Amino acid sequence: MSAQQKKLLELKQKQGISSFHRSSNQLLPLNSLKTQKIVQEGAIVRGSLRTLPDINSSPKIEAQSQWSKLQQISQSYRSPNRNLIITNKRTSIQRMSITSQFKNLVKFTSLLQLDGLDAAKNLVKNSDTVVLNMQKSQNIDYLVVGLGDSHGNLSKQFSKIITHRALDQIVQTINNIPIIGLSLSIHQSFQNVYQQVEQNLIEQTDFDVKSNGCSLLTMIILNNSIYCANLGDSKAAFFYKKDSDPSGPKEVRKFTQKNLNFVHDTTNSKEVQRILNKGGKIDQTVYKGRKSGSLKVWAPKQNLPGVKLTRCFGNMIGKVVGIIAEPEITEFKVPKSGYLLIGSTGMWEIMDILVIDQILDAHFPPTCQEDIDQALKEIGDETKKYWDQEGEGLIDISLILIYIQL
Numbered sequence: 001m002s003a004q005q006k007k008l009l010e011l012k013q014k015q016g017i018s019s020f021h022r023s024s025n026q027l028l029p030l031n032s033l034k035t036q037k038i039v040q041e042g043a044i045v046r047g048s049l050r051t052l053p054d055i056n057s058s059p060k061i062e063a064q065s066q067w068s069k070l071q072q073i074s075q076s077y078r079s080p081n082r083n084l085i086i087t088n089k090r091t092s093i094q095r096m097s098i099t100s101q102f103k104n105l106v107k108f109t110s111l112l113q114l115d116g117l118d119a120a121k122n123l124v125k126n127s128d129t130v131v132l133n134m135q136k137s138q139n140i141d142y143l144v145v146g147l148g149d150s151h152g153n154l155s156k157q158f159s160k161i162i163t164h165r166a167l168d169q170i171v172q173t174i175n176n177i178p179i180i181g182l183s184l185s186i187h188q189s190f191q192n193v194y195q196q197v198e199q200n201l202i203e204q205t206d207f208d209v210k211s212n213g214c215s216l217l218t219m220i221i222l223n224n225s226i227y228c229a230n231l232g233d234s235k236a237a238f239f240y241k242k243d244s245d246p247s248g249p250k251e252v253r254k255f256t257q258k259n260l261n262f263v264h265d266t267t268n269s270k271e272v273q274r275i276l277n278k279g280g281k282i283d284q285t286v287y288k289g290r291k292s293g294s295l296k297v298w299a300p301k302q303n304l305p306g307v308k309l310t311r312c313f314g315n316m317i318g319k320v321v322g323i324i325a326e327p328e329i330t331e332f333k334v335p336k337s338g339y340l341l342i343g344s345t346g347m348w349e350i351m352d353i354l355v356i357d358q359i360l361d362a363h364f365p366p367t368c369q370e371d372i373d374q375a376l377k378e379i380g381d382e383t384k385k386y387w388d389q390e391g392e393g394l395i396d397i398s399l400i401l402i403y404i405q406l
Contacts, residue, residue, distance in 0.1 A: 104134075104141040105334070106221055107405040108372040112380050116346070116396035127155035128344055128398040129163040137175040144171060145219035147234050147398060149344045151307055152212030152315070162197065162214040162313050169193045170218060183227075183331070186220060190229035190329050198325040201314050211305060213315030213323075217261065217342065224334040224406060230261040231327040233309045233345040238404075239360055240338030252354065254361045255339075260332050264311035265345070266295040271310040280321030297323060308345075337365060339375075340402040346395035347379070350386045366403050376401040 109132050116124035131146035148163035150156070173189040174182075194216075201209050215232020228236060239255040264271055272282055281298040284291040285306065296306050297318060305318040312318070313325050339360050356379060363375040376399055387394040 103223060104143075105224055105404050105406060106134075106143045106402060108366055108369055108403040109143070110369070110372045110376045110401045112376050112397075112399045112401075114380055114384065114394075114397045114399075117394040124394075124396055125156070126396040126398065127159060128396065129156070129159040130398050130400060131163055131167055132400065133167075133171075135171055135174075140222070142174070143219075143221040143402070145217075145221065145342065145400060145402075147217045147342055147344065147400065148214050149216075149232060149234055149398070150212065150214040151309075151312075154207060154212045158207070158212050158314070159214050162201075162216055165200070166193055166197050166216060166218060169196065170220070174220065182222070183225065186227045187329050187331070190218070190227070190327060194229065194231060194325065194327045198313055202316075209314040210316050213305075213307065213309075213312040213318065215264075215309055215312050216327075219342075221340075221402070221404070224404075226260060226332045226334065226340065227329070228260045228332070229327045229329045231264065231311050231313065231325060233263050233265040234261075234343065235263055235345070235348045236260040236340065236342040238332065238334065238338055238340050239357075240334075240336040241364065253357050255357050257353070258332065260340075261330055262328050263345075263348075264328075265309045266297065268310065274324075275310060275322040278320075278322030280323075297321065334404050334406065337405045338403075339364070340400075340404060341379075342400040342402075344396075344398045346387070346397040347383045347399060351379070351383050352386070355382050365405070372401055372403055 111130050111132055113126045113128060113130060115126050118124055127150055129146070129148040129150075131144065133144045135142055135144055144167055146163045146167045148159035150159035150162070152158065170189060170193050173193065174186065177185045177189070215234055217228070217230045217232070217234040217236060219229075219236065220227040226238070230236075237260060238258045240258075241254065242251065242256050262268065266272055266282055275282060275297055279300060281300055282295050283298055284295060285293045287293075294308050296308050297310060298304070298306060299317060299321050302317075305315055305323070307315065307318060307323075310322070311324050311326065315323055319325075341356070341360075359375055359378045359382070363371045366372045366375070379401070380397065380399055383397055384394055
């Protein structure tokens with residue numbers, strides 16, 4: 001007998017627990033109970049089952065066993081983050097721990113809308129709708145961004161209806177999503193809202209949606225994550241400073257640029273292929289017997305819809321030849337403090353990216369609201385210069401500049 005067994009035997013004897021031999025207290029199979037004798041407490045019992053006498057276990061040993069079980073249960077329900085314990089109902093301490101992980105990292109925001117000019121230098125009013133709203137849900141602040149760019153004779157009215165309707169539904173959906181698993185639910189929420197907006201347009205009869213359409217880029221900026229849903233030709237990119245290497249070659253660009261969405265227009269080969277597969281035509285506009293301008297989408301044997309973008313709300317004529325209302329949804333983790341620049345197609349397709357780098361670098365990091373306002377104004381002024389170089393006028397432009405500070 002080992003020393004440990006001797007110690008346990010002495011402990012049992014002090015507490016009045018009698019020892020027993022396992023061989024004399026064996027349980028027999030159930031099918032043999034009626035035919036075999038069961039010896040218990042010195043008596044022979046036939047055809048019936050008698051239970052073994054209760055054994056009083058040591059209180060100390062039992063307490064240790066319960067504590068080990070409690071530890072196993074606690075560890076199995078404990079999340080990797082030891083400050084958070086997942087339960088059916090969150091306590092105030094748990095809610096506070098979750099909230100402290102979601103911070104408002106948006107430091108400054110600025111927006112700018114510029115009217116356009118036609119070839120005859122006539123003013124073309126800006127028809128875009130821009131939304132920048134800080135929302136609060138479950139004690140968490142997040143920024144909602146929207147840029148709607150419409151085409152057709154309804155212009156401003158159409159983009160305003162689409163943009164606000166979509167953002168209102170997105171905010172309402174997010175406010176009802178539990179904090180745990182929020183990022184997983186945002187993707188599906190974007191998808192559902194865009195589908196619902198398109199369905200409402202088809203069912204309503206207040207205005208014509210045959211040739212009127214609208215592109216829409218929406219964003220949710222929560223903590224250091226940017227969730228983007230895009231439909232059309234607006235574009236967003238994040239700029240942050242590169243890690244300098246004195247021994248390395250001198251680089252032309254001072255910022256690393258991360259594009260946050262795909263552009264849906266006739267410059268995208270995959271988008272063009274879908275239009276062609278649906279029987280659509282990609283060609284330039286014919287003016288006075290000559291082709292000019294950018295490539296656009298056309299229905300065969302018709303002078304419609306004549307738009308450069310390949311995805312949008314509305315424009316039911318274009319839907320026949322492959323224009324769709326399905327958004328592409330992306331998620332981007334902000335690696336460092338930097339600028340988020342969002343703009344309609346009028347800025348991105350003509351502006352020199354090196355000029356944008358220089359302007360952002362001159363105002364990096366912004367120390368006040370005036371810094372970011374001035375940076376955005378300079379980008380807008382430079383864009384107008386590029387557009388007017390060949391005397392072709394200026395497309396209306398909408399720009400958003402956001403500084404995110406980690």
